[in-house]
Amino acid sequence: MLEHIELFFKSIFVDNMVFAYFLGMCSYLAVSKKVSTAVGLGAAVIFVLTVTVPLNWLLDQFILQPGALAWLDGNRATPELSAYADYDLTFLSFILFIATIATMVQLVEIIVEKFSPSLYNSLGIFLPLIAVNCAILGGSLFMQSREIASLGLAANYGFSSGIGWFLAIVAIAAIREKIRYSNVPAPLRGLGITFIITGLMAIGFMSFGGMLTGGDEEAPSTEGQPENVGAVIEKGTNDLSEIVHISEVTEITE
Amino acid sequence: MGLLSKKDTKLILDPLMDDNPITIQVLGICSALAITAQLKPSIVMAVSVIFVLGLGNVVISLMRNIIPSKIRIIVQLIVVATLVIIVDQVLKAFAYELSKELSVFIGLIITNCIIMGRFEAFALGNGPWRSFLDGIGNALGYGVILVIVGFFRELLGSGTLFGFQVLGDPVTKTGLYAIGYENNGFMVLPPMALIVVGIIIWVQRSRNKALIEEA
Numbered sequence: 139m140l141e142h143i144e145l146f147f148k149s150i151f152v153d154n155m156v157f158a159y160f161l162g163m164c165s166y167l168a169v170s171k172k173v174s175t176a177v178g179l180g181a182a183v184i185f186v187l188t189v190t191v192p193l194n195w196l197l198d199q200f201i202l203q204p205g206a207l208a209w210l211d212g213n214r215a216t217p218e219l220s221a222y223a224d225y226d227l228t229f230l231s232f233i234l235f236i237a238t239i240a241t242m243v244q245l246v247e248i249i250v251e252k253f254s255p256s257l258y259n260s261l262g263i264f265l266p267l268i269a270v271n272c273a274i275l276g277g278s279l280f281m282q283s284r285e286i287a288s289l290g291l292a293a294n295y296g297f298s299s300g301i302g303w304f305l306a307i308v309a310i311a312a313i314r315e316k317i318r319y320s321n322v323p324a325p326l327r328g329l330g331i332t333f334i335i336t337g338l339m340a341i342g343f344m345s346f347g348g349m350l351t352g353g354d355e356e357a358p359s360t361e362g363q364p365e366n367v368g369a370v371i372e373k374g375t376n377d378l379s380e381i382v383h384i385s386e387v388t389e390i391t392e
Numbered sequence: 393m394g395l396l397s398k399k400d401t402k403l404i405l406d407p408l409m410d411d412n413p414i415t416i417q418v419l420g421i422c423s424a425l426a427i428t429a430q431l432k433p434s435i436v437m438a439v440s441v442i443f444v445l446g447l448g449n450v451v452i453s454l455m456r457n458i459i460p461s462k463i464r465i466i467v468q469l470i471v472v473a474t475l476v477i478i479v480d481q482v483l484k485a486f487a488y489e490l491s492k493e494l495s496v497f498i499g500l501i502i503t504n505c506i507i508m509g510r511f512e513a514f515a516l517g518n519g520p521w522r523s524f525l526d527g528i529g530n531a532l533g534y535g536v537i538l539v540i541v542g543f544f545r546e547l548l549g550s551g552t553l554f555g556f557q558v559l560g561d562p563v564t565k566t567g568l569y570a571i572g573y574e575n576n577g578f579m580v581l582p583p584m585a586l587i588v589v590g591i592i593i594w595v596q597r598s599r600n601k602a603l604i605e606e607a
Contacts, residue, residue: 158582163421164505229481232499233473240466269465272422272503279496324604325597326590329418333590340583 142294149298151346155273156306157339159280162273166307167332176311177304179268184300186246186268187277190239191296192289194278197234202227202282235278243269273303310336403525407533410600413506414537415593420506424538425585427497431554434542436483436490438535440498442528444475445507449527452515459516468511469502476501506534541588549579 155161162183169179200206206227208220247265251258268274277299286292313335322331413419420441427433451471452459459467480498483491491498501507510530515523546552551559551568560567562575578584597603 160425160582160585161422161500163425164419167418167421229477232477232480232502233470236469236473236502237466240469269469270503270505270508272500272505275503276422276496276500279499283496323594325601326594327604329415330590330593330597333586333593337583337586337590340586344581344583 142291145291145294146298147349149295150302150305151343151349153299154302154306154343155276155299156303156336157343159276161276162271162303165268165271166303166310166336167329170307170311170314170332173308173311173315176307180300180304180307182265182268183271183273183303184297186239186243186265186274187296187300187303188293189246189296190242190274191277191281192293193242194235194238195281195286195289195292197238198231198282202231202234204228231279231282235282236275239274239278240269273299306339309339400522400525403522404529404532407530408536409533409596410603412533412537412596413509413530414534414589415596416603417506417509419509420504420534421589422500422504424534425541425589426582427494428538428541428545428585429549429580430546430552431539431542433490433493434538435535436487437494437497438531438538440476440479440483441501441504441506441534442531443479444472444501445510445527445531446524447527448472448475448507449510449515449523450520452511453518453520453523456516464516465508468508472502472507506530537589537592540592541585544588545579545584548576549584551575 153159156163156166165179170176198206200209204226205218205220205223207222207225208216210222211220243265247258250265277296280299281292281295286295310332314332317331317335326334407413411417414421414424424437427437448468448471452468455467476498479501480491483494483498510527514526518526543553547558551557551562557567559573560569562569579588
């Protein structure tokens with residue numbers, strides 16, 4: 139239970155999709171002009187992440203990992219006895235993950251349209267956009283590289299990182315609505331100032347780094363095994379605890 | 393330019409400055425910022441995108457008349473995913489350290505909006521040669537920003553370029569450090585990538601007033 143809670147808050151605040159990894163930036167910048175549309179897209183992202191991350195977790199466990207195919211001849215528990223023990227399909231993960239995501243998005247779209255036309259009308263236009271949102275594929279790839287241990291945790295990870303993304307886009311949309319009344323230097327108007335505000339917000343979010351003591355360093359998931367998370371990023375997140383004292387900056391985000 | 397007509401050179405040169413995919417079209421930012429703390433991964437990323445976008449544009453352009461428009465997104469995704477797998481495997485084979493640093497973000501080239509954007513906007517309606525040039529041009533425009541951001545972040549953040557200490561040694565206090573210069577450790581942290589891009593946009597739009605957005 140404790141690990142669920144930890145993962146939940148960590149994915150929302152510490153490893154925030156937008157502020158720590160810049161995932162889903164394209165739609166984050168393009169669809170954040172109004173709060174109402176931002177809420178729509180954010181909700182769709184939460185929804186799709188919650189569905190696709192566990193699904194891709196199953197794919198990863200039962201098809202892609204080295205020796206994962208052992209269940210084919212009934213040796214799930216003892217993969218080394220299986221005739222399929224040597225199969226390593228990890229190189230297929232990109233194509234399989236993206237295919238799953240594209241299919242799921244299509245499926246979700248059809249189901250939502252059938253059962254909840256009102257939800258469809260509010261989410262409808264965003265759903266196709268989501269298939270190519272880096273946050274969705276990023277969720278699955280991080281899930282794989284961090285070796286999330288169980289299906290429940292995978293679902294939790296998808297859901298909470300979706301919430302993190304939702305928070306980010308709603309916050310920036312609200313700021314952009316307000317900033318219309320400010321006198322921004324002309325060349326910075328629009329895109330430029332949005333980038334800089336996002337940077338400041340990211341600095342603010344870094345103050346959450348000390349929230350879970352130890353953070354990445356103690357998490358078993360990021361150690362051992364090919365550490366896929368960028369070393370550069372890792373350096374950044376490890377340094378977080380030292381930077382906490384600049385938390386005054388958080389005020390800007392509020 | 394015997395090989396390239398005027399229109400063709402425009403295809404390559406435009407995205408470098410006034411139609412830059414990152415600063416003007418706002419595409420492909422996702423994977424661009426996370427890996428620019430140092431120059432080397434930025435360049436590897438830029439080269440990977442040039443490869444994927446150049447070839448992908450050609451493939452899509454060749455298939456443009458036989459792809460049913462309803463499933464074109466999935467076809468495009470499969471084409472990109474295949475190319476990205478090639479890049480990923482090559483990196484794993486020849487530059488394992490770098491690929492460990494980049495891995496998740498190499499995968500994210502698939503959902504890089506520049507790629508889908510150029511497929512949709514250009515390759516589906518133009519011949520292979522022009523699509524190829526368009527792909528190369530846009531990927532170069534993307535690469536230029538990556539390299540600029542990577543250059544400044546590595547230089548100001550760690551005082552190195554490609555890992556070489558160009559500003560002197562911070563431990564033994566030689567070079568610039570002898571007169572009291574300090575590295576700005578903040579530059580290597582993620583938020584600064586955003587702010588550096590913001591400043592690039594600022595500079596670019598100050599020079600070319602036509603690009604300024606309406607409030």
